[in-house]
Amino acid sequence: MKEVVKSGKSVEEAVKLALADLGAAVSDVSVEVLSEPAKGLFGILGAKPAVVKVTVKDSLGERAGVLVKKIITSMGLDGNVVVHENERRIEIEINGDRMGALIGRRGETLNALQYLVGLAVNRSEGERKRVQIDVGGYRKKRDETLRELAMKLADKAKQRGRSVALEPMNPHERRVIHMALKSRNDIYTFSEGEEPFRKIVISPRK
């Protein structure tokens, strides 16, 4: 954690100096007043400056990255963790050997890990960010596979003139398929069933 101790004529002035030193904004730090300023006699004798300790708070993304690193290390895996963060999302990329274990069957383990890290990061404060974790580009590849599957099954539904139901998928995966088929006007898509068994149905348009 980065922190500095600064003094100034007033608390405000000391904080301003500290922020300039840290290159941080007021919203990114916590301020502890170590001593209040005192005027003293004639403004000279016994005058005491204000002293503050300003600490840069870890961002949600930094905390998420540290947690992921700790988790994979304790799983006996060695991976490189890269965090991208913006106002609404935290994207974490993990790369390394033997990462298949971290993905699991159809991404089950990866989804569980992502869910837990999301909970841990958004536990306290008001600020909330969506966490997405990817391992070795798995999610990108999976989305591409889903899009191809969607196109194939849409053709099938049209050919047979009957509805085709897909296997249960999570909200993200369903969204990818809905989006992929949105522009087609020979078929339409909807979801049915309850979580976690909700699935997509592709129906031919008459």
Next chain:
Amino acid sequence: MKELVEILAKALVDKPEAVEVKLTEKEKSIVIELRVAAEDVGKVIGKHGRIARAIRQVVKAAAAHSRKKIVVEIL
């Protein structure tokens, strides 16, 4: 394995100092017992056990090569 459960639990609860993890190795299985402060139990189980299921999933993946069945119990 014990460490993994500890890291996960401590990241989820309000009172990380109250997290206790005990590992017992049996012939064909490993039993991990997780204890948290009473008010934190919901935070490691979740609605319909969703959080507990996610913890078990990650632990299972970590134990994949150990050939022993792994059980995470929340007490």
